[in-house]
Amino acid sequence: xxxxxxxxxxxxxxxxxxxxxxxxxxxxxxxxxxxxxxxxxxxxxxxxxxxxxxxxxxxxxxxxxxxxxxxxxxxxxxxxxxxxxxxxxxxxxxxxxxxxxxxxxxxxxxxxxxxxxxxxxxxxxxxxxxxxxxxxxxxxxxxxxxxxxxxxxxxxxxxxxxxxxxxx
Amino acid sequence: xxxxxxxxxxxxxxxxxxxxxxxxxxxxxxxxxxxxxxxxxxxxxxxxxxxxxxxxxxxxxxxxxxxxxxxxxxxxxxxxxxxxxxxxxxxxxxxxxxxxxxxxxxxxxxxxxxxxxxxxxxxxxxxxxxxxxxxxxxxxxxxxxxxxxxxxxxxxxxxxxxxxxxxxxxxxxxxxxxxxxxxxxxxxxxxxxxxxxxxxxxxxxxxxxxxxxxxxxxxxxxxxxxxxxxxxxxxxxxxxxxxxxxxxxxxxxxxxxxxxxxxxxxxxxxxxxxxxxxxxxxxxxxxxxxxxxxxxxxxxxxxxxxxxxxxxxxxxxxxxxxxxxxxxxxxxxxxxxxxxxxxxxxxxxxxxxxxxxxxxxxxxxxxxxxxxxxxxxxxxxxxxxxxxxxxxxxxxxxxxxxxxxxxxxxxxxxxxxxxxxxxxxxxxxxxxxxxxxxx
Numbered sequence: 347x348x349x350x351x352x353x354x355x356x357x358x359x360x361x362x363x364x365x366x367x368x369x370x371x372x373x374x375x376x377x378x379x380x381x382x383x384x385x386x387x388x389x390x391x392x393x394x395x396x397x398x399x400x401x402x403x404x405x406x407x408x409x410x411x412x413x414x415x416x417x418x419x420x421x422x423x424x425x426x427x428x429x430x431x432x433x434x435x436x437x438x439x440x441x442x443x444x445x446x447x448x449x450x451x452x453x454x455x456x457x458x459x460x461x462x463x464x465x466x467x468x469x470x471x472x473x474x475x476x477x478x479x480x481x482x483x484x485x486x487x488x489x490x491x492x493x494x495x496x497x498x499x500x501x502x503x504x505x506x507x508x509x510x511x512x513x514x
Numbered sequence: 515x516x517x518x519x520x521x522x523x524x525x526x527x528x529x530x531x532x533x534x535x536x537x538x539x540x541x542x543x544x545x546x547x548x549x550x551x552x553x554x555x556x557x558x559x560x561x562x563x564x565x566x567x568x569x570x571x572x573x574x575x576x577x578x579x580x581x582x583x584x585x586x587x588x589x590x591x592x593x594x595x596x597x598x599x600x601x602x603x604x605x606x607x608x609x610x611x612x613x614x615x616x617x618x619x620x621x622x623x624x625x626x627x628x629x630x631x632x633x634x635x636x637x638x639x640x641x642x643x644x645x646x647x648x649x650x651x652x653x654x655x656x657x658x659x660x661x662x663x664x665x666x667x668x669x670x671x672x673x674x675x676x677x678x679x680x681x682x683x684x685x686x687x688x689x690x691x692x693x694x695x696x697x698x699x700x701x702x703x704x705x706x707x708x709x710x711x712x713x714x715x716x717x718x719x720x721x722x723x724x725x726x727x728x729x730x731x732x733x734x735x736x737x738x739x740x741x742x743x744x745x746x747x748x749x750x751x752x753x754x755x756x757x758x759x760x761x762x763x764x765x766x767x768x769x770x771x772x773x774x775x776x777x778x779x780x781x782x783x784x785x786x787x788x789x790x791x792x793x794x795x796x797x798x799x800x801x802x803x804x805x806x807x808x809x810x811x812x813x814x815x816x817x818x819x820x821x822x823x824x825x826x827x828x829x830x831x832x833x834x835x836x837x838x839x840x841x842x843x844x845x846x847x848x849x850x851x852x853x854x855x856x857x858x859x860x861x862x863x864x865x866x867x868x869x870x871x872x873x874x875x876x877x878x879x880x881x882x883x884x885x886x887x888x889x890x891x892x893x894x895x896x897x898x899x900x901x902x903x904x905x906x907x908x909x910x911x912x913x914x915x916x917x918x919x920x921x922x923x924x925x926x927x928x929x930x931x932x933x934x935x936x937x938x939x940x941x942x943x944x945x946x947x948x949x950x951x952x953x
Contacts, residue, residue, distance in 0.1 A: 378716040381525075381692070382943045383723060386716075393720040401728055416660050419649050437661030440743055441669055447736045448673040454728045455680045462721035464687075464710040474713045479525040 347489065347512055349496055350475045351505035353482045360390050362484060362503030369499060375487040379477050397457050404453020409446030416441055473511040481506075528945050532938045533693065535788040536701075539935065543787070547931050550924040557921020560914045561636060569639040571914050578897040578909035582919050583637040584747075585889045589772070590630030590922065591671070591744050592765070592885065596773030597623030598678045599737040602730035611801055613944045614793045618784060619777050620682040621939075625929040626776075627675045629922045634667065636918060663746045670736075670743040677733045684725055687712050688943040704936075741769040753896050754832040755824060764816045768885060771809035771855075775881035778802050780930065782875040784939055793940055796871060803863045803874040806881065810859040817852075834899040834906075843908065844895050847887050854884025 353359040363376060363386070373391055378384055420433045459465035475483040484505070488496050493510070500508050564571050574581050597619035604612035635644045647658050647668050658665050691712035694705035712718060745765035748756040758764075778799065785794040821840075824832045839848045858880040862873040894909045933939075 379714045380716075380719070381688075381714060382945075383719040384716065391716060393717055395720065395724050397721070397724045397728060401732070415649070420660060434661060440663075440666040440739075440746075441660060443739060444666070444669045444673045444736070444743075447732055447739070448676060450732050451673070451677040451680060451729065451736075454725055454732065455684075458684070458721050458725035459710070461724075462718040463715075464712065464718065468711060477714055479529070 347487075347493065347510065348473050349486045349488060349493065349500065350473065350509045350511060351484045351486070351500040352478075352507040353484060353503075353505055354480060355504065356384060356386070356482065358504035359384070359482050359484060360386055362500055362505065363390050365499045365503060366486065366496065369492075369495060371486060371488065371492075371496065377485045379475050379483040379485065380481070381477050381479055384482055395461060397454060397461060400457040401450045401454045404456075405446045405450035408449025408452070409442050412445035413438060413442045471513045473513075475509075525945070529692070529942055531790070531792065532940050532942050536693070536935060536938065543931065543935075547928060550927040550931070553924035554921045554928060557918045557924070560917035560921070564636075564639075564914055564918075565641060571912060573909055573911040573915060575907070575909075577900050577905050577907050578894060580637075580893050580897060581909055582890075582911050582915040583633045585886065585893050586919050586922060587630055587633035587637070588744055588765075588889045588892075589886050590626045590633070591741065592769035592772045592889070593776045593882075594623045594626035594630060594674070594678070594773070595737055595741060595766075595769040596626070596777040597621065598674075598681055598733045599623075599770060600773060600777060601681070602734045602737070605726065605730045606734075611798055614790070614940045615777070615781065615798055615802070616944075617682070617685065617937075617941050618780055618939050620678065621930065621933050622773070622776055622780060623678045624675070624682050625926055625933070627671060627678060628929070629925055631671050631675065632922075634664065663743065663750050666743045667747060670740045674736050674740045677729065677736050681726075681729050681733055684722060684729065685941050685944070686937055687722070688714065689938050689941060692942065693938075738766055741766045748892065748896075752901075754829075754899065754901065755820075755835045755896050756892075758820065758823075760816065760820055764820065767809065767812050767816055768888065771806070771813050772882060772885035774802060774806045774809055775878040775885070778806060778874050778878040779882065782871060782878070784934065785871075788934065788939065790940065799871045799874045800869065803869055803877070806874070806877060807859055807863040810856055810863075810881070814856045817855075831899070831901045831903075834903070835895050838895045838899055839891055842895075843898075844891055847891055851884045851887040851891060854880040855888065 351362065353362065359378065363378075366376065367373065376391060378386070378391065416438050417433050420438075456465075473485070475485060477483055484500070486496055486500075497508055572581065572583075597616075601612070601616040601619045604616065635641045638644060647665060649658055649660075687709050690705040690709035691714065694702050694709055697705065742762040742765065745761040749758055749761035751757065781794050781798065781802070785791060821836065824836050838844050859877040861868070862877045863869050898908055899906055
C-alpha cells in the first residue's frame with residue numbers, strides 16, 4: 347500500500363523525510379514527485395549515481411574500438427609504402443577523440459534512461475500521484491502495521507493532504 | 515520586477531504564456547512557412563539540375579574547386595556553436611539568466627548541423643556515393659583515407675549532431691510530459707511517446723540533472739573540437755594563408771561569434787512573433803550583446819594577428835592572396851567584412867546609450883553577413899592564387915549555387931518555425947514558481 351502526502355514547502359518535506367527515515371522507512375520506499383526539480387539538502391534523500399563512471403567506460407570502449415577498427419582497416423591496404431607508416435597516430439587521433447566522445451554521449455544518455463527508470467518496464471500497479479503546480483508529493487510504500495505511524499509523522503511535518511492508495 | 519525576473523510570475527501564467535504559441539498559428543506564420551518552403555523547393559530543383567548535369571553547372575573550376583558549398587558548410591557549422599556551446603557554458607556556470615535562452619540556442623545547433631552537414635554531400639557531385647566515406651568491408655578494398663581531414667569532419671559532425679540532439683531532447687522530456695496532459699489527441703500521443711512515461715519523480719529529476727551536467731561538459735569538448743577539425747580542412751594543406759597554426763582557435767572564436775549573432779537574431783524574432791516580451795527581456799539581450807561585443811574584439815584580434823604575420827613575412831605566394839583580399843578583386847568583400855564584424859558591433863554595442871534590442875539585432879545581422887564573407891574570403895582568394903602563379907584563376911558562382919545557398923537559409927527558417935509550433939521554445943520547468951505568488 348502507498349501513502350501520498352502533499353507538501354507546499356520544502357523544509358516541511360525535508361522534515362517529513364528525515365522523520366520517516368528515523369522511524370525505519372527505507373529511502374528506497376520514498377519518492378518525491380514535482381513539476382520542477384526539488385533540490386533537497388545533502389543526506390536527506392540522496393540518490394547515488396554511477397553515471398560519470400558509465401560515461402568514462404563508454405568513452406573508453408568506443409575510443410578503443412574505433413582505434414582498433416582504424417588500425418585494422420589501415421593495415422588492410424595492400425600498398426607498397428616504401429617504409430612510410432600506414433597507421434599514424436596523428437591521422438587517427440581525431441577519429442579516436444571524436445569516437446571517444448561519442449561513446450561518452452551515448453553511455454550518458456543510455457544510463458540516464460536506465461537510472462531514471464524510463465527505460466525499465468514500469469510496474470503499473472504502483473500509483474503515480476497527479477502533481478499540481480507548486481506542490482511536492484511524497485509517496486511512501488508502507489505496510490499495514492506502520493500506516494498509522496507514518497500518517498502521524500506526515501501530519502506532524504505539515505503535509506497539506508494525505509491520501510491512501512492501494513496497489514492496483 | 516516581473517519583467518526582469520519572470521520566475522516570480524505565477525506558474526500557471528508561465529505555463530499558459532509558454533504553451534500558448536504551440537496551439538496558435540497566425541496567417542503570418544503560415545505565409546512565412548510557405549514562402550520559405552518555396553525557396554527550399556527552388557534549391558531542391560537547383561540541386562536536382564546539378565545531380566543530372568554534373569558539377570559543370572556550378573562556377574567551380576580550376577583552380578577554385580571549393581566555392582559556395584564549402585563556404586556555406588563552414589558558415590553553418592560555425593553558427594551551430596550558438597546553441598550547445600553557449601548553453602553548456604551558461605549551464606555549467608549556473609548563469610540564472612540563461613533559462614529563457616538555452617532551448618532556442620540548442621535548437622539552432624541541431625538545425626544548423628543538419629543543414630551544414632548536407633554541404634559535403636552536395637559538394638561531392640555524385641552525392642549518391644556519399645557512403646564511400648564510411649569504412650565498410652568491400653571486395654575492392656576501398657577504404658576511406660583516415661588521414662584526410664574531410665573524413666575527420668564526417669566523424670566530428672556525426673558526434674556533434676548526436677550529442678546536440680540528445681542535449682536538446684533531455685530537457686524537453688519534462689515539458690513534453692506536461693504537454694501530454696492537456697492537448698489535442700495527436701499531440702497527446704506524440705508527447706506521450708517522446709516523454710517516455712516521465713512522472714516527475716525525484717529519481718528522474720536527479721538523473722536528468724546529472725545527465726545534463728555531464729552532457730554539458732562533454733558537449734563543450736566536442737564543440738571546440740568540431741570547429742577545430744573544420745579549420746584543419748584548410749590548415750592541413752600548404753596553400754597560402756591556410757597553413758596556419760592559429761586557424762583552430764581562430765575558427766572556434768569565429769564560430770562562437772557568429773553563433774551568438776544567430777542566437778540574438780532568433781531570440782529577437784521569437785520575442786516579437788510569439789509575444790515573449792515578459793520572458794526575453796532587455797536584460798538577456800544586454801548580456802548577449804556584451805558577449806557579442808567581446809567576441810567581435812576577439813575576432814578582430816585574431817584577424818589582425820593573422821594578416822599582420824603574413825604581411826611581415828612578405829612571402830610572395832602569401833602576399834598574392836593578401837593583396838587580392840586587401841586591395842584586389844576581393845577588397846570590397848574584405849572591407850565589408852571588417853565593417854560588418856567589427857565597426858558596426860563596436861559602435862552599436864560598445865556605446866552604452868546605443869545598446870538596445872534593436873541595435874543588437876542590427877549588429878547580429880551585420881555579423882552574420884560579415885562572417886559569411888569571412889568564410890568566402892578564406893576559401894576563394896587562396897584557391898584563386900595558388901603557389902604556381904600560372905595556374906591562377908577566378909571564381910564566379912552560378913545561380914545554382916546561389917539557389918542552394920538561399921534554400922539553406924529558408925530551410926533553417928522552416929525547421930525553426932515548425933519546431934516552435936511543436937515544442938515550447940522556453941523550458942517551462944526551469945522557471946520555478948514562487949510559492950507566495952503562487953498562493
